[in-house]
Amino acid sequence: MRVIVLDALTYAGRLDNIRDVLGDRVEFVHGDIRDAGLVDRVVARCDAIVHFAAESHNDNSIADPEPFVSTNVLGTFRLLQAARRYDVRFHHISTDEVYGDLALDDPRRFTEDRAYQPSSPYSSSKAASDLLVRAWYRTYGVRATISNCSNNYGPYQHVEKFIPRQITNILTGVRPKLYGDGLNVRDWISTQDHSSAVWDVLTRGRLGETYLIGADGEHDNLTVLRAILRVMGRAEDDFDWVRDRPGHDRRYAIDSSKLRKELGWRPVHTDFDAGLRSTVAWYQAHRDWWMPVKAATEQRYREQGR
Numbered sequence: 548m549r550v551i552v553l554d555a556l557t558y559a560g561r562l563d564n565i566r567d568v569l570g571d572r573v574e575f576v577h578g579d580i581r582d583a584g585l586v587d588r589v590v591a592r593c594d595a596i597v598h599f600a601a602e603s604h605n606d607n608s609i610a611d612p613e614p615f616v617s618t619n620v621l622g623t624f625r626l627l628q629a630a631r632r633y634d635v636r637f638h639h640i641s642t643d644e645v646y647g648d649l650a651l652d653d654p655r656r657f658t659e660d661r662a663y664q665p666s667s668p669y670s671s672s673k674a675a676s677d678l679l680v681r682a683w684y685r686t687y688g689v690r691a692t693i694s695n696c697s698n699n700y701g702p703y704q705h706v707e708k709f710i711p712r713q714i715t716n717i718l719t720g721v722r723p724k725l726y727g728d729g730l731n732v733r734d735w736i737s738t739q740d741h742s743s744a745v746w747d748v749l750t751r752g753r754l755g756e757t758y759l760i761g762a763d764g765e766h767d768n769l770t771v772l773r774a775i776l777r778v779m780g781r782a783e784d785d786f787d788w789v790r791d792r793p794g795h796d797r798r799y800a801i802d803s804s805k806l807r808k809e810l811g812w813r814p815v816h817t818d819f820d821a822g823l824r825s826t827v828a829w830y831q832a833h834r835d836w837w838m839p840v841k842a843a844t845e846q847r848y849r850e851q852g853r
């Protein structure tokens with residue numbers, strides 16, 4: 548198998564992340580999925596597209612929604628058109644946020660048949676892109692699947708995201724920041740388990756289907772932050788409460804039965820405390836990787852009062 552990585556290297560991308568694997572089997576193309584000519588040339592050389600490219604951060608989408616509509620909606624459209632032209636298999640990576648949120652005491656979890664009800668500019672742009680994929684499957688017969696995953700954590704995650712932001716705050720002598728009442732629940736999954744599920748859907752998923760990916764990892768933000776503080780030898784109250792995110796989704800929870808039953812997928816990294824410990828260790832050992840973008844990230848947060 549050969550892989551072509553097409554990436555725009557925005558503020559969130561880093562060629563260094565894949566430098567070690569570049570070579571005969573992995574090629575890098577610097578470019579934008581909205582560039583129809585480039586996408587056409589790349590897709591003409593492919594058997595399958597795995598579409599991970601997106602603007603992904605809710606806070607950024609609230610401050611400036613335009614790149615989200617442009618990249619997530621128009622970019623997906625461009626890739627779908629190329630998949631259609633060259634009859635290329637298409638797998639779309641999406642988010643559980645398309646389903647909106649759940650109350651803390653709701654006994655249900657998200658399932659594939661739940662109605663879309665996105666809350667933020669980010670999640671609504673991803674919902675729009677999912678709907679394009681469904682339409683291109685039904686109308687043009689593009690051989691497509693979609694997966695909607697819950698919150699990822701692990702190494703190489705940008706320091707704007709909740710877990711790495713708090714770890715790197717502590718490492719730079721800044722108090723962690725918790726939004727609202729801290730009781731919002733996220734359903735955490737390791738990046739490796741997300742990737743193994745994507746592989747299973749790409750290689751064995753039924754065309755036209757959506758699969759939810761989750762590892763039964765529900766925790767509220769306060770609990771996660773206290774666990775990080777504990778692992779890093781800090782007092783459990785050594786953090787700041789900050790202004791809540793507008794429209795902040797209360798709880799996400801994934802029922803991944805379909806993926807497990809149909810494709811036999813199982814998450815492997817299910818010990819969340821062990822996962823947090825190894826994530827903390829990774830950020831401690833890779834200051835050179837995150838330090839150059841830390842100040843600009845915190846500046847963006849300061850401008851939003853968070």
Ligand code: DAU
Nearest residue numbers: 603604605642644696697698707708709724725726731768
């Ligand atoms: O559910 C999947 C989604 O998870 C992905 O589609 C998104 O791309 C990804 O960014 C993530 O979205 P969230 O908005 O849930 O992730 P974030 O890391 O921004 O925040 C996680 C929770 O932590 C959320 O309830 C907001 C809260 N939070 C976040 C930050 C950055 C804080 O309390 N303090 C913070 O400093």
